[in-house]
Amino acid sequence: MRIMRLGEPGQEQPAVMLAAADGSRQYFSLLPLTGDVDGAFLASGGLDKVRDALAAGTLPVLDSAESVRVGAPVARPGTVVGIGMNYAAHAAESGAAPPEIPVVFLKPSNTVAGPYDPAAVPPRSNKYDWEVELGIVIGREASYLGGKEEAAACIAGYVTANDLSEREYQLPGAAGQWTKGKTLPGSTPLGPWLVPAADINGGNLQLRSWVNGEPRQDSTTSQLIFDAPTLVHHCSQYMRLEPGDVILTGTPEGVALSGRFPYLQPGDVVEVEVEGLGRQRQELFRAN
Structure with missing residues (x-):
């Protein structure tokens, strides 16, 4: 389903x-x-x-x-929560130690786009990057949860996500901030579909990405430092998660930030896929 x-x-x-x-x-x-x-x-x-x-x-x-065009499988979420450096290998390629507690940031709901919609490279962007991620869709209110079992019951299902990120805006340098690099319009394609949590094991799914048909990322959600219930529980201690909200669980190694691949340019095609949750395709263009 x-x-x-x-x-x-x-x-x-x-x-x-x-x-x-x-x-x-x-x-x-x-x-x-x-x-x-x-x-x-x-x-x-x-x-x-x-x-x-x-x-x-x-x-x-x-x-x-x-x-017919496929939209994001969840209508505009109230909150999109991002989790940073949640795979040890990605933390290493980013020049950071694996976090001991989840790294949390927020994205505006207007970053959400359909899985096949064209994706805009910002006008002054030189370091636009891809990030395949498992997305958690919240199905019931989560606030000050008592543990992982309660948290798991709050997960309605899972989606494929791409957390497109502008690294020059995000990281230290000319006033770099995570908020600046992670909140660009259309930078959170979701879908193509939502699969109920009861129908899939979110803890052991393959994640892959390609740029212009060339492989980039290949990992599994079993490598998450903090799994989905842990993230829902943790976030609930600091914010009220509401039904329809989305948590992006972080990306594995293999992004352009690693220095092994070039950053995205207008005309590039990015594809990301999470096993059982469908494959996305975004063609990049330069925003005016």
Whole structure:
């Protein structure tokens, strides 16, 4: 069961996709259940309602779904939380020691984009970078949670994410700050779909990325320093996570910051994939 939002920006409609063993796909509208895939839908047990409706055969078929733009699978989150240096090898290639507690930063909700939308390189950017990440979608309010078990119960599901980052804006230098490098419009493509936590093991998924077809990153979420429930619990001690919020769990080694690869340029194509959560593709262009 893969939850999607289909349509032009601002006009997306909720859908669910079922994939058969032979690779064929069926799409169904979720409009009989909800107007959108948002916090209210998730908090009200929406994913279970979808499962029940599929079993009952009450959802309308979408015959032309594959010709429609795919939006982010969650309507504009209230909060997007980023986690830095959550893979030891990435911390090393960044010139840092692995953190002893999670490194947390925030991204505006207007950074969220669809998984295949063109991605803008900022006008003065010289060090635009890619980061494939596992994204956590929150399904119920999380505040001052008591432990990892409570935290795991707050995870609605998982998504593929790309945390596009401008390193010259982010890191020390000319007033470099993480906020400046991580909050550029459209810099958080999500999707193509949301997979419920009950349907996938978020703790052991392969993550990969490519630039112009050449491999860049190849790791697994089993290498996370802080796993998904740990991150939800930790963040809940400092902020109130609400249904529909998204936590980006960090990226593995293999980014341009390592010095092994060139930074992104207009015309480049970035692809990122998390096993079972789908593959994204962004073509880069220079913003005016």
